[in-house]
Amino acid sequence: MKKLIFAFLALACAGTLRATVRTETVEYRQGDTTLVGFVACDDAFQGPRPGVLIVPQWMGLTDYEKHRAEMIAQLGYVAFCADIYGNGVRPQNTREAGALAGKYKSNRKLLRARVNAALDAMRRQPLVDPKRVAAIGYCFGGTTVIELARSGADVSGVVCFHGGLDSPTPADGKNIKCRVLVCHGADDPLSSPKNIAAFENEMRKGGVDWQLNKYGGAVHSFTQPDAGSDNSKGAAYNEKADQRSWEAMKQFLAEIFK
């Protein structure tokens, strides 16, 4: 019997090792603007599956988001990285990124249109079960997935990693139909206690199914290895908070898609 169990396990492991993640770029449009998404799916899984939209940080699509897409694909979902800025529009440095993200943050209507266009494009992907979709986002992308929820989008859930939580129109919390998980650095200097309290009140007043996980010792960008390790800069990688928030997200996705 022992040998047979080993044979069974060996087969199972070989299956895992053979797993391959396929990626491709996908053009889609919002109004007159051409946008370019990035899709990842793992051939180790078969048939239609939930789709997880990934909204990039303020630099736009980088290797960071592509890597997250592969990780999401390996969980058995189709990952789709949104393009908020438009084809070829990429900030060259943090100053440009701040200006560009700021443009969308001060035009939430456009931001919502862009992220909803990405959601629609993801739904059209052949392997995506269009009734089972969620969105996650980092920093500016975290802000954006909360805006997606505030737009009343028909998604099962959104996960915001170290995103800005403030809203110029907090009454829009009432539009939110999906579950919301916020993973936040307890020492993130970009969110004041007042900002966080306002967000919590927006969720309460909106009757939202929400959760907020605070990670002690974590500042802004805690999931981003390139952010270094110096908390005094206000943005730094924190391996524990990264892993814990990823596990929380996995649990959240398992719950909303079960």
Place this chain on the structure above:
Amino acid sequence: MKKLIFAFLALACAGTLRATVRTETVEYRQGDTTLVGFVACDDAFQGPRPGVLIVPQWMGLTDYEKHRAEMIAQLGYVAFCADIYGNGVRPQNTREAGALAGKYKSNRKLLRARVNAALDAMRRQPLVDPKRVAAIGYCFGGTTVIELARSGADVSGVVCFHGGLDSPTPADGKNIKCRVLVCHGADDPLSSPKNIAAFENEMRKGGVDWQLNKYGGAVHSFTQPDAGSDNSKGAAYNEKADQRSWEAMKQFLAEIFK
């Protein structure tokens, strides 16, 4: 091959079905006081394993804590329910419970002595790996496991479910050597935003590895089915928050014991 896989799976399932949780009471002492703990372990697991101390709510050991002990045992740990009040000392109603819990909350030295005595008694259990121990607690028990951490106890981690977080001696946060997870109802009326902010600052100043999960729509006692479902009473069961916090605890225990 298919048949053999089925045979393997059938065997594995049978093992699970045969699993039995054994429970027993254990006498131990703190000073001159005799205390009676309750131990649960699952014979489906073999050999020494981590121990998880469970500190009861203000009513003392009830079927609620015994059920949690069985759930913890089924995760592959030894569960040990602490007795804080002493053998036979049991409040008969919430008024008496409030008075009794209040006595210990206003005598944190005694509270720490009682919970440390329980920890020591758990460590002496034959199946407990004495180097791998943690503590969880509900309501008054949640407060108590934070006090255990503040006492400088050598545990891997503590999980507080809807416990009071305030401290008369916040400088004791510096004594904390273990990881801390707080699972809290976002609408718990027993913890003011000021209380929570003070707790966060205690953790920050103490350099603690801490996390705080806030569950939207949850009030006090959200893990306690007997608490009913009327949030307006300030204490009510919340199935989602119960399940989510349990999953968070499982993840936390897996991390600290890996």
